[in-house]
Amino acid sequence: MASVQLDGISRRFGKSAATAKRAFDGIENISFTVPDGQFWVLVGPSGCGKSTILRTIAGLETATSGNLYIGKTLVNQVPARQRDVAMVFQNYALYPHMSVAENIAFGLTMRQVDAKTIQERVETVAHMLDIAHLVDRKPRQLSGGQQQRVALGRAIARQPQVFLLDEPLSNLDAQLRDGTRAELKLLHQRVGITTIYVTHDQVEAMTLADQIVVIDRGTIQQIGAPQTIYDRPVNRMVATFLGNPPMNVLPVTFTGAGFQLGEQSIPLPPRLKPQYAPGARFDLGIRPESIQVSREAGQLRAEVRVVEPLGREVLVRVVLPGEPQGFQPSLNVQIRPQLNLQVRDQIFLTLDLEQMFLFDPATGTRIYPIL
Incomplete structure (x- = not known):
């Protein structure tokens, strides 16, 4: 496990990347540090830049400026595959021709982990997520909630330093989303891996986070504990975004x-x-x-x-x-x-x-x- 530190990270797209004049098109001067083992949530309206932050941490986007550290290592020039992070996408990104067990084991197989260790980890993760009875099925034979667990299982099996979760519950119905949210919180308490979670759902942010980072138009508006942000918002955007019904x-x-x-x-x-x-x-x-x-x-x-x-x-x-x-x-x-x-x-x-x-x-x- 490791901390994650963003120091003045900006990511601009298109022509504005080469010009001093900036229109909103990415993220700007993002700075925060997620301590080892904590669960932080990036929240904000659609298009605010939160997924860009997550993809930059993962190495799927390259920062225009600023420094990014995982643990004590500067990873600006480190390829995504070498950053030792596991990302769960909104669409789960499961391989349709592989079984559940093969999907969970995929990251380990690519790293040429020995077969015995792979089997042990797959069995452990499958039991942890209550999908042991599904390991021989293909993704098309699973419900949305079961597919989401498989995607999480693939990330957990790798035993990465950092989990990155990009709106993993958005495709689930309301009741299943509530139940899975509780399972995610219990899972984090059990495995204790540093986790950064992206959502536009302020209920998810309030219930899951140790700390919330509120983002709007590519910049940080406020960082704090959920109740602190709710009770003492720094501006109108934060005040109206967190709370259901809104302020x-x-x-x-x-x-x-x-x-x-x-x-x-x-x-x-x-x-x-x-x-x-x-x-x-x-x-x-x-x-x-x-x-x-x-x-x-x-x-x-x-x-x-x-x-x-x-x-x-x-x-x-x-x-x-x-x-x-x-x-x-x-x-x-x-x-x-x-x-x-x-x-x-x-x-x-x-x-x-x-x-x-x-x-x-x-x-x-x-x-x-x-x-």
């Missing part, structure tokens, strides 16, 4: 005594001193679970537009009375099923102002609570 973001104007939102106002949070000039504009962030709903009274009047029952809770989309030109701010709120709200019900919302965020509308940087 509500509303355009407001500071009045001196509070914030104007459409035709209504929100009082000043007790901890927030009136340090801004009246008329200053902000994006106000509040998570759905930080909003209380009442039929009698509250800070804001609202009308129910969409009701989504989820079992133990209900997700409700509401709109607030708008400005004369028709602007209607909307929010997601989570409520108890017992409230029994219906579309077009008139309700009141009370925001937990201790859980409120303010972001700069232009840059998205968090202004309050102060970083």
Whole structure:
């Protein structure tokens, strides 16, 4: 096992690789270190560059600039086959003409490991992943979840220094994905190999990671423990990306005594001193679970537009009375099923102002609570 260190890694494509002027087309100045044995998750929207980072670590892409270390070894010029990493792809990349056992053994066979060792590792891995009864089958005879386990088994059998997983659960149905996610976490606890996992699913990121790296448009937005990033996002992008349902973001104007939102106002949070000039504009962030709903009274009047029952809770989309030109701010709120709200019900919302965020509308940087 080994740590993985990226020091100012950039990867640009096309003409921009040879020019100083850069449009987003890859990754830029990526720096972080994954300690030996930890499970880190790279998360961000599709096309943000997270898979490019993973492929650069694997040696399938060549960094335009920066240094990459696996353990203490600089691997910039080391070919992929010599980096001692194992990568699991989104499509599993199994050989259709080979059996499960042959697929698991493939990496060992290519390295000319002796037959006895290969057999022992295949049997051990197959039992570990509960696919021992499938070793004689071909990939086409397996379900998506079983194929995913075979791909993982091939990586584990190699006993690499680093696992690289590129959205390995995205092809599975929701229930199987949840179960396999738990198995992945248990598997990492058992084998303890340094793992870097790429996903656009923030639930996977929150549940699997020791540390999360949030990426957008090829740059790192924030690195931290899952709960830390959720509780203290550094900007609007991170705040709205992590959380299901996402954080509500509303355009407001500071009045001196509070914030104007459409035709209504929100009082000043007790901890927030009136340090801004009246008329200053902000994006106000509040998570759905930080909003209380009442039929009698509250800070804001609202009308129910969409009701989504989820079992133990209900997700409700509401709109607030708008400005004369028709602007209607909307929010997601989570409520108890017992409230029994219906579309077009008139309700009141009370925001937990201790859980409120303010972001700069232009840059998205968090202004309050102060970083």
